[in-house]
Amino acid sequence: MKLLYKTTLNFLPAMVAILAIAGLSLYLLLRQEVTDEINEQLELQAALIVEELNAGRTINFPLASAMEVPVSFSARKKLGDTLIYDRLQRKNEGYYYLSLTRKVKHRNYKIIVMTSYIGWQRYYQTIFFSFSAVALGITLIGVLLNYYSNHNLWKPFFLNLENLKRFSVSSPLPLQWHDSSVTEFEELQQSLKELTERSRREYLALREFTENASHELQTPLGIIQSKLDRMSQLDVDEEMAQYIVQAKSGVERLTKMNKNLLLLAKLDNDAFAEKQPLNLKELLENHLEQMSDLFEARNITLSVDASPLTIITDCYLCDVLLSNLLSNALRYTPSPGEVSVSLNHNQLIIGNPGQALDFPEQRLFSRFTKGGSHLQGTGLGLAIVRQICLLNGWIASYAYQGGVHYFTITFS
Numbered sequence: 587m588k589l590l591y592k593t594t595l596n597f598l599p600a601m602v603a604i605l606a607i608a609g610l611s612l613y614l615l616l617r618q619e620v621t622d623e624i625n626e627q628l629e630l631q632a633a634l635i636v637e638e639l640n641a642g643r644t645i646n647f648p649l650a651s652a653m654e655v656p657v658s659f660s661a662r663k664k665l666g667d668t669l670i671y672d673r674l675q676r677k678n679e680g681y682y683y684l685s686l687t688r689k690v691k692h693r694n695y696k697i698i699v700m701t702s703y704i705g706w707q708r709y710y711q712t713i714f715f716s717f718s719a720v721a722l723g724i725t726l727i728g729v730l731l732n733y734y735s736n737h738n739l740w741k742p743f744f745l746n747l748e749n750l751k752r753f754s755v756s757s758p759l760p761l762q763w764h765d766s767s768v769t770e771f772e773e774l775q776q777s778l779k780e781l782t783e784r785s786r787r788e789y790l791a792l793r794e795f796t797e798n799a800s801h802e803l804q805t806p807l808g809i810i811q812s813k814l815d816r817m818s819q820l821d822v823d824e825e826m827a828q829y830i831v832q833a834k835s836g837v838e839r840l841t842k843m844n845k846n847l848l849l850l851a852k853l854d855n856d857a858f859a860e861k862q863p864l865n866l867k868e869l870l871e872n873h874l875e876q877m878s879d880l881f882e883a884r885n886i887t888l889s890v891d892a893s894p895l896t897i898i899t900d901c902y903l904c905d906v907l908l909s910n911l912l913s914n915a916l917r918y919t920p921s922p923g924e925v926s927v928s929l930n931h932n933q934l935i936i937g938n939p940g941q942a943l944d945f946p947e948q949r950l951f952s953r954f955t956k957g958g959s960h961l962q963g964t965g966l967g968l969a970i971v972r973q974i975c976l977l978n979g980w981i982a983s984y985a986y987q988g989g990v991h992y993f994t995i996t997f998s
């Protein structure tokens with residue numbers, strides 16, 4: 587859930603709870619105030635009746651009566667409510683009454699005074715609906731104010747977050763920051779700014795080191811290769827010849843690894859920006875034709891089903907991708923065997939039989955990942971395939987079904 591929605595949803599129940607407590611408190615306070623006022627009014631009416639009795643005048647107060655009772659009659663002062671039928675409105679009306687006894691000129695009187703009230707139910711309804719309307723308005727206004735104030739307050743944070751999502755250490759463009767008046771956001775922005783700049787510097791230093799190391803290694807590797815070739819032409823004994831062959835194999839493997847690392851560095855740096863339409867079917871058929879002798883030498887048959895497909899990419903990278911996938915199928919297919927190649931309107935699928943992976947499937951496209959029984963490879967071929975796919979927005983996936991490894995490239 588987004589931060590703005592989260593804070594708004596947290597604010598809403600708090601506001602509702604506060605208003606509910608305030609409404610209940612207001613109702614209880616008003617009820618107490620009204621009750622006290624009614625009691626005072628009834629006490630006043632009773633006092634006026636006593637004054638009239640003392641003056642010997644006839645009691646002529648509405649909703650009041652004074653009835654002489656025996657001196658022995660004694661009753662506590664009683665305050666209560668009752669219902670009286672109203673003949674005009676044809677319904678029962680609520681009344682509060684006060685009943686007490688007073689001695690006036692040695693005579694005992696029972697005095698009852700009454701006053702009407704609208705009823706606590708109506709009080710409750712009036713307060714409830716009035717307060718609910720006010721509370722609803724306050725809640726809506728509060729939620730809107732909270733949302734828009736938080737939106738403006740957090741806006742620089744969200745903008746910086748979006749820029750961070752698009753940030754890449756390989757991008758030459760500087761990261762744009764949006765200033766904020768909040769101290770904590772400013773401190774966070776400064777920390778992220780230092781972090782991204784340090785990451786870019788470290789990346790550039792690592793890229794420069796990788797490129798320089800790859801270039802510098804090419805010359806001594808070439809020299810070693812040429813010297814080993816010269817030595818293999820000399821008259822040497824069988825043991826020395828075996829050492830030379832092993833050394834040449836190691837140098838060739840190191841040369842290949844050096845080229846692959848240099849290619850990965852260029853892919854990381856997005857050095858292949860020029861793209862053009864490419865007939866993938868024609869390029870695939872050329873690769874299969876060039877490698878047909880290698881497949882025949884290992885007694886591996888090819889099953890090809892290719893449909894026309896045009897993609898937009900760098901021609902060299904597409905060559906590398908096809909070469910790595912086909913070389914991987916050639917290397918890991920047991921002899922005799924069959925490799926299937928399928929090209930449809932948006933996918934290239936290459937399947938080759940073989941044993942299940944002896945390492946987690948998630949590591950298949952990682953660098954320097956190799957099976958225990960095939961240590962002669964560099965472990966960079968599929969990593970280059972994945973990097974080429976990432977660069978072009980394609981999806982490289984793998985599945986193992988029925989004893990067959992399936993590598994699928996989905997073109998966007």
